[in-house]
Amino acid sequence: MSKKYKRILVANRGDSAVRVIRACREMGIETVGVFSKGDRGALHTRLADYAICIGDVQSKDSYLNAYNVLAAATDYKVDAIHPGIGYFAENPDFCELCEECKIDYIGPGSSNIALxxxxxxxxxxxxxxxxxxxxxxxxxxxxxEECYQYAKQMGYPIILKAAKGGGGKGIRIVYKEEDLFRALELCIKEAEKVFDSGCILVERYIEDAKHIEVQVLADQFGNVIHLGDRECSIQRKNQKLIEESRCTTLDEETRRRMYEGAIDICKNIGYVGVGTIEYILEDNKTFYFMEMNTRLQVEHTISELITGIDLVKEQIQIAQGESLQIKQEDVLFQGYAIQCRILAEYFKDDFVPDFGIITRFDMPGGFGVRVDSAYEADNIVTPYYDSLLCKICCHDQTKGKAINKMLRCLEEMRVEGISTNKEVLMNILKDTRFLAGDYATTFLDTFN
Incomplete structure (x- = not known):
């Protein structure tokens, strides 16, 4: 039986919180924004109908403090909590706590998240x-010893991954035996620190591979659809930098099999909500399942641009118990979209995050341009949170036209007071290999 939410708490910060709050406002749903002492006065707190401080600047004392988040939700008598992107967005324990408090968690069930x-x-x-x-x-x-024996049997290179991880964290690539012990030690330590679990998965590492993902939507009535694919091969430190929709070099038969596989996984586990199936593409026809993200992705914006479907509103409607009103044949892919992540970073110093006061923050605009951000001039970028300042997305008929539009946007953009990765983004977009789609996840390793 479906219901209508009257008030939702958004358990996140930055552009992620702003994105959800705006969707709720358009749906006539009140919002409660939460913030740390370091985010007092931030844009998401001003856009929300209500805002409450839930702790100190450190995330563990505020945005990752489940007790404080749920206390705020209870105090404001919300119907549901939207976790946004990151923090509690893939946390089965938090999902269970919401269930115990009789508050809907806008996302899949705890069993799907854990699985x-x-x-x-x-x-x-x-x-x-x-x-x-x-x-x-x-x-x-x-x-x-187990890792050593596996590597000896399979051969190098191998990749070590935090079994409970995601977001590019807890990953080490090992090319030779003498580096194995140190890499494993570092991987375990990072996994324990970030994911509270030292479990490590080991696999053969595929060099010069592409990273392709498929966006899915599923309701509680067994209806599952896909919203196309995204290429996320331009990465730094295993984290995405530029994303595209859809991949311009993907073989159509391979694309079809990727779509079918994504839908089959959702149906087999009874998945409900928004999700992303991620694949490694070894060559134009050979691909492998990598992982599933049981949440909204940073790059969901470009899927929205090519389909005209608002994923956050779909999330909320599904959580309310509504069935999907969109059938697969209704999903039409219009043109090409690209997203650049603008980060507060020094590129020449190996992507070292920067922080300080933003003295100027002028964003581009125009036809087919979308900017998602929560920063403004005079805001402080602190060292406590992610270095993402904003996401610029461009939509056009072809990849070439969208790239030209993005270059124009980056030229227009003015951010002063802190360093950004603007220059490296422009250099990538101007590279002939990027236009041709001739690149893999290792692209930045040799990029000058």
């Missing part, structure tokens, strides 16, 4: 759905 958040179990689900995975089995290592 697909475990890379070992997720690979097994993919295999059961007849989707190729790297290796015959999912290998979770428990000691250096």
């Amino acid at each position: 697909m958040g475990d890379k070992v179990r997720a690979k097994r689900v993919a295999k059961e759905s007849n989707i190729p995975v790297i290796g015959d089995d999912s290998v979770e290592i428990n000691s250096y």
Whole structure:
């Protein structure tokens, strides 16, 4: 039975919170914004109908403090909590706490989050759905000796991943035996710190691969559709920098199999909500399941631009118990869209984050341009949160036209007071390999 939310708490900050608050406002739903002492007066707190401070500047004391978030939700008598992107967006324990407090969690159920958040179990689900995975089995290592024996059998290079991780964290690539011990040690420490679990998955590392993902939508009545694919191969430190929709070099038969695989996984586990199936593309026809993100993605914006479908509103309607009003045949892909992440970083110093007072913050505009941000002039960029300042998206008929539009936008953009990655983004877009689609996830390793 469907219901209508009257008030939603947005358990996030920055452009993620702004994105959700704006969708709620258009749907006639009141919002409660939460903020740390470091975000007092931030844009998302001004856009929300109500705003409450939930702790100190450190995320663990505020945005990751489940007790404070739920106390605010209870105090303001909200119907649901939207986790946004990051923080509690893929946390099954927080989802269960919401259920115990009789507050809807806008996202999949805790069992789905836990299942697909475990890379070992997720690979097994993919295999059961007849989707190729790297290796015959999912290998979770428990000691250096196990890792050593696996690498000796499979050969180098190998990749170590936090089994409970995501977002490009807890990953190490090992090219030779003498580097294995140190890499494993660092990977375990990072996994324990970021994900509270030292479980590590080991796989053969595929060099010169592309990173392709498929956006899905599913309701509680078993209806599942896809909203096309995104190419996310331009990355730094295993984190996405430029995303495109759709991939311009993907073989159509391979694309069809990726779409079918994504839908099959959702149906096999009874998935409900917005999600993304991520693949590694070894060549134009050979791909492997990598992971599933059981949340809204940073790059969801470009899928919205080519389909005209508001994913946040769809999330909320699904959580209210409504069935999908969109059928697969209703989804039409119009043109091409590209997103650049504008980060407060020094590129020449190996992407070291910058922070300080923004003295100027002028964003571009125009036909086919979308900017998602929560920063303004005179805001302070602190070292406590993600370095993302904004996302600029451009939509046009072709990739070439969209690139030209993005270059114009980056030239117009003026951010002063802190360093940004603007220059490296422009250099990438001007590279002939980028226009041709001739690149892989290792592109920035050799980029000058």
